[in-house]
Amino acid sequence: MPPLLPSAHTDTFARDRLPPPELWPELLFELPSLRFPDRLNCVALLLDARVEAGEGARLAIQGEGVRWTYAELQAQVNRIANELVQGMGLVSGQRVLLRGANTPMLAACWLAVVKAGGIAVGSMPLLRARELQPIIAKAEISHALCDARLADELTMARENAPTLRQVALFHDTGPDGLEARIARRDTRFDAVPTSADDVCLMAFTSGTTGTPKATMHFHRDVMAACACWPPHVLRATPDDVFIGSPPLAFTFGLGGLLLFPMSIGASTVLVEKASPDTLPAAIERYRATVCFTAPTSYRAIALQQPRPHDLGSLRKCVSAGEALPAATRTLWREATGIELIDGIGSTEMLHIFISADEAHAKPGATGVAVPGYRACVVDEAGRELPHGQVGRLAVKGPTGCKYLADARQAQYVQNGWNLTGDAYRVDEDGQFVYQARTDDMIISGGYNIAGPEVESALLLHPAVAECGVVGVADAERGQIVKAYVVLKPGHAGDATMTRALQDFVKQTVAPYKYPRAIEYRTELPRTETGKLQRFRLRQGPTT
Ligand code: 3UK
Numbered sequence: 001m002p003p004l005l006p007s008a009h010t011d012t013f014a015r016d017r018l019p020p021p022e023l024w025p026e027l028l029f030e031l032p033s034l035r036f037p038d039r040l041n042c043v044a045l046l047l048d049a050r051v052e053a054g055e056g057a058r059l060a061i062q063g064e065g066v067r068w069t070y071a072e073l074q075a076q077v078n079r080i081a082n083e084l085v086q087g088m089g090l091v092s093g094q095r096v097l098l099r100g101a102n103t104p105m106l107a108a109c110w111l112a113v114v115k116a117g118g119i120a121v122g123s124m125p126l127l128r129a130r131e132l133q134p135i136i137a138k139a140e141i142s143h144a145l146c147d148a149r150l151a152d153e154l155t156m157a158r159e160n161a162p163t164l165r166q167v168a169l170f171h172d173t174g175p176d177g178l179e180a181r182i183a184r185r186d187t188r189f190d191a192v193p194t195s196a197d198d199v200c201l202m203a204f205t206s207g208t209t210g211t212p213k214a215t216m217h218f219h220r221d222v223m224a225a226c227a228c229w230p231p232h233v234l235r236a237t238p239d240d241v242f243i244g245s246p247p248l249a250f251t252f253g254l255g256g257l258l259l260f261p262m263s264i265g266a267s268t269v270l271v272e273k274a275s276p277d278t279l280p281a282a283i284e285r286y287r288a289t290v291c292f293t294a295p296t297s298y299r300a301i302a303l304q305q306p307r308p309h310d311l312g313s314l315r316k317c318v319s320a321g322e323a324l325p326a327a328t329r330t331l332w333r334e335a336t337g338i339e340l341i342d343g344i345g346s347t348e349m350l351h352i353f354i355s356a357d358e359a360h361a362k363p364g365a366t367g368v369a370v371p372g373y374r375a376c377v378v379d380e381a382g383r384e385l386p387h388g389q390v391g392r393l394a395v396k397g398p399t400g401c402k403y404l405a406d407a408r409q410a411q412y413v414q415n416g417w418n419l420t421g422d423a424y425r426v427d428e429d430g431q432f433v434y435q436a437r438t439d440d441m442i443i444s445g446g447y448n449i450a451g452p453e454v455e456s457a458l459l460l461h462p463a464v465a466e467c468g469v470v471g472v473a474d475a476e477r478g479q480i481v482k483a484y485v486v487l488k489p490g491h492a493g494d495a496t497m498t499r500a501l502q503d504f505v506k507q508t509v510a511p512y513k514y515p516r517a518i519e520y521r522t523e524l525p526r527t528e529t530g531k532l533q534r535f536r537l538r539q540g541p542t543t
Pocket of ligand 1: 205250251252253319320321322323324342343344345346347348350351352366420421422434437529
């Protein structure tokens with residue numbers, strides 16, 4: 001662990017709860033663009049520097065009824081920051097809960113919290129009171145900025161949240177709403193001169209079991225993420241218009257839909273609903289050029305017939321959150337002419353660390369380590385495995401896992417490497433090929449089978465809309481491969497279909513991987529971030 005700079009935070013809660021030095025990931029700052037000054041407020045760089053450079057008139061954020069230039073966004077952020085500090089008594093280092101669907105106002109609140117030296121804690125819009133409570137308790141949240149339409153669950157959560165003292169509601173027309181409060185505030189606010197290694201955001205992992213884990217990231221981590229994948233792989237330009245579906249509370253969305261466009265002076269579109277049914281209309285309406293969403297969403301949009309909206313403005317499309325099946329890559333290329341940019345990222349690493357641009361995309365592979373990062377595949381003892389062998393993915397770079405006071409730090413970080421929990425292999429071209437989450441590998445009759453590989457095979461069949469493959473207990477084989485399949489309209493899930501799908505898989509991948517059981521569903525259980533909930537499939541019919 002590198003020595004830490006003196007914290008500029010008045011409230012040192014986050015600094016006091018960083019992992020112990022021996023459990024830190026090793027950090028790499030070899031790229032010249034990763035040398036940062038000791039004092040650094042990421043919002044000063046992403047927002048104020050842009051306006052100071054004379055680019056204040058450029059478009060920054062659009063949304064329903066909103067079109068803010070960088071100068072207008074800066075004024076709005078400054079008003080909110082003034083209200084936080086003068087009206088709500090925010091002290092640097094305190095944690096502020098942010099709650100709302102993706103909107104320009106939510107983004108302005110995030111920027112204001114961080115500019116004021118606070119720590120932004122995003123929360124998924126659909127969370128209920130009982131899910132908000134542990135987040136508020138774990139991060140000892142003192143303030144909240146919440147969309148008025150989502151206030152009810154927060155109000156209920158407050159009954160059991162003694163640390164939360166100040167709440168302001170936005171998109172609220174009342175006299176006490178945030179809009180009324182900031183109307184009287186100054187449009188000037190000097191960014192709090194935080195240390196590069198002061199925490200600026202906490203992101204709770206979308207883990208499916210156990211108590212939620214909070215990852216912590218520094219002001220420097222935000223700038224490091226902006227300096228690695230975006231300029232080296234995405235390579236967007238200031239004239240690009242970003243759009244997509246991941247919530248800003250998910251670091252995939254925070255980076256892709258707010259930090260990355262701002263880091264190059266481009267503009268972003270924040271839409272509240274960005275499902276496969278609504279995203280295409282928004283792309284057409286805003287003439288969006290760079291899109292971020294999950295693989296299932298690209299697949300669902302590509303399958304829409306006839307194509308209801310003009311996607312011709314799109315130039316670059318990024319897929320992350322789950323493995324991208326080769327069939328989905330092909331469908332999207334056939335529908336739009338665009339080669340998807342796949343990338344694996346994680347909440348712990350902040351953003352994408354293995355990826356391939358359009359020219360290096362290889363169907364079925366994720367790509368190679370993003371400049372600034374190193375990646376390898378290791379065995380149980382942490383020894384690097386030769387190419388071709390399946391093992392645990394290990395990465396390091398300028399960002400890394402720092403859980404807030406959590407014993408699980410020792411699982412994610414071992415010998416300075418971040419272990420993401422994914423099984424990978426490196427192929428003959430040096431490309432990283434995803435297999436499965438390590439705990440999702442299916443062991444059947446002595447064979448190791450990766451569910452996603454079987455899913456990719458099934459998705460090539462013309463009758464399959466969506467599918468999920470898991471291992472279920474079997475007396476004879478230990479586990480058997482079971483597929484849950486959603487068929488396209490006009491197909492029947494009968495014994496003939498089951499045999500056809502089984503034969504199809506046997507001809508596509510090694511025959512022992514074929515699903516011995518197939519169950520038909522009308523939809524599959526997914527998280528708010530588009531990930532298949534395999535544990536719910538394994539639980540059986542109650543899902
Ligand atoms: C899986 C992928 C194969 C993988 C994320 C981009 O997904 C993000 O963060 P989470 O913490 O989950 C991390 C886990 O998700 N995964 C993500 N992308 C891919 N698997 N191919 C991919 N392209 O299991 C990983 O360990 O929710 C993604 C940027 C920021 C993020 N937070």
